[in-house]
Amino acid sequence: MALLITDECINCDVCEPECPNGAITQGDEIYVIEPSLCTECVGHYETSQCVEVCPVDCIIKDPGNEETEDELRAKYERITGEG
Template sequence: MALKITHECINCDVCEPVCPNHAISQGVEIYEIDPDLCTECVGHFDKPQCQLICPVSCIPLDPEHEETPAQLLDKYRRLIRL
């Protein structure tokens, strides 16, 4: 399942550069995660890097974009071929 950034975000800018899929970008008010690009770092790291670095823990799983580990790995494989 993709991740999302909640309104607790303080716009600290630390999550965007650690995302290996470039899924995080500055939105109108806070940073946002593109669910089509987010693989929860599957294929790159054991744990989502944005969650590890976020100082306010505002990056939970997005229940609107549920995916299995196999689906996340397939998405990763498609993304690296681009």
């Protein structure tokens, strides 16, 4: 499942550069994650890098975009052209 940044985001700018898929961008008020690009770092890292660096723990699993590990891996392969 893709990740979601909640309104607790403090715009600290640390998550955006950590995303290997470029899924995180500055929104109108807080950072946002594009679900079609978010693989929860599957294929890149063992853990979601944005979650690891977030100082306020405002990045959660997006209940509106549930995906299995296999679906996340397939998305990773589609995005990167690997596989």
